Amino acid sequence: MKSLAALLALPLALALPAQAKLSPAEQMMARTVAAEQERNVALLERLVNQNSGTLNLAGVEKVGAMMRAELEPLGFAVTWTPMPGTGRAGHLVAVHKGRLDTKRLLLIGHLDTVFEPDSPFQRFERMGDKAKGPGAGDDKGGMTVIVAALRAMKTAGTLDGANIEIHLTGDEEDAGDPIEKARAALIAAGKRSDVALGFEGLVRDGGADMSSVARRSSESWTVTASGKTGHSSGIFTPEQGDGAIYELARILHRFRTELPEPNLTFNVGLIAGGEQASLDTGKIRASASGKTNIVPATAIARGDLRTLSGEQAARVKAKMAAIVADHAPGTGASLAFDPGGYPAMAPTTGNRALLTRLNAVNRDLGLPEMAALDPIKRGAADISFVAPDIDALAGLGTYSTGDHGPEETVELPSIARQATRAAILMSRLAAEKR
The missing domain is CATH 3.40.630.10 (Zn peptidases)
Incomplete structure (x- = not known):
């Protein structure tokens, strides 16, 4: 039996x-x-x-x-x-x-x-x-x-x-x-x-x-970095600044090195930058144009954030916002979370x-x-x-x-x-x- x-x-x-x-x-x-x-x-x-x-x-x-x-x-x-x-x-x-x-x-x-x-x-x-x-x-x-x-x-x-x-x-x-x-x-x-x-x-x-x-939760975020466009020979000078792509790279590097903790992941799924850069209406495709001798004016990254509690989500979002706000010379950046999410x-x-x-x-x-x-x-x-x-x-x-x-x-x-x-x-x- x-x-x-x-x-x-x-x-x-x-x-x-x-x-x-x-x-x-x-x-x-x-x-x-x-x-x-x-x-x-x-x-x-x-x-x-x-x-x-x-x-x-x-x-x-x-x-x-x-x-x-x-x-x-x-x-x-x-x-x-x-x-x-x-x-x-x-x-x-x-x-x-x-x-x-x-x-x-x-x-x-x-x-x-x-x-x-x-x-x-x-x-x-x-x-x-x-x-x-x-x-x-x-x-x-x-x-x-x-x-x-x-x-x-x-x-x-x-x-x-x-x-x-x-x-x-x-x-x-x-x-x-x-x-x-x-x-x-x-x-x-x-x-x-x-x-x-x-x-x-x-x-x-x-x-x-x-x-x-x-x-865990699932939310989507967008970081949009901006810089002063101009001739690339002037990059890193006080007048020209670092440009949008370096600003975005700074932000993503700090996300990777400063955010990790148990039960947290934060993927970057889409990125674009150049003299011009934009997302489509669904935010799943990006277009960009630029030249090697032009300092980029715009850079965009899309990603997700997954946390185990509302408390963790709020705390991590605050850290992300502080990193984004600590701008490189001559740049700016903003962080936005899509409405809704799980x-x-x-x-x-x-x-x-x-x-x-x-x-x-x-x-x-x-x-x-x-x-x-x-x-x-x-x-x-x-x-x-x-x-x-x-x-x-x-x-x-x-x-x-x-x-x-x-x-x-x-x-x-x-x-x-x-x-x-x-x-x-x-x-x-x-x-x-x-």
Whole structure:
């Protein structure tokens, strides 16, 4: 007889041995997930084969309709919320009302992918226990885990009294503008919930499944340096000064040498300078012109900033501003941060307590306990918008590799493993008094 841990690694196995640490309902959930593995893979294939690049608004809405078809039969009231004025399709919100006095769970995932209709990477391809496809892990694998877990809860009877709200955003990969409007509904849902669970992908470190009690922020910045233009023979003189490019180089060098600290990164992704320099309206392309014998008048750099807390972000921004203001001779410079951006999900005591709860599930399943992933190894995510208000845990989606690239590949057994973990964790949390 296989152990439960082996069963979760082999989702085609249907026999579940009795586990003294699992309740009868929990044993039924594990059996249901295992029995429905091929159904779950088929759902993942359908989701992947419908292109839903963020800017494919109709495609995003079609994936939303597929998820509606899965959630409504489970007793969820499903609403499509269009996002006019943000340049994005909209969000799917599903609500299951349970007992009034128990905890309210917020499940977060996203409908969109980075692969637009003109990408050559468009179809699901199964390769034994793996499958390749656009969004197979990020985040159509995560949405498949949500459905698999909820179906198991429904079968076991633990969904009936559960208060669960699901937010599947249509623009996680490239948020709509203004982001305050694009994320208003999610933030409001966080304020009325008790626990948030993020279903973006599971991360492994050294071969071990990890959980995320923290995710870093993501903000974009622009430094614009100016100088006195003129004949290059006069550079570095009191009359001519250092020029814009040397001023920008000074600033970036000091960023690199003076800013580093734990959990902080600051990339420079675009740079241009010359007699003239400018950015396009999307701030992703730059143009410049100049000559070797002309002191440059303008230099521009674009980059990002990732921090682990609001306090760290404020402190680092102040240091950046002080560096920018310490001008080289005959130059000027300014620092600007783009509006919006993703906040940090700080590693709170409450988040760590959720990981403790998840590890209790792991022990009862006969699976190894999960450590907290170093947040430097994860990017920003939608769960960060609600993390300031409630306890949050991320990384409940599938395990995949090569995300955001043409080799994005999901490990299919991770659907069963993650769905079983999630179903039991959600059932236990949803039964607790508020």
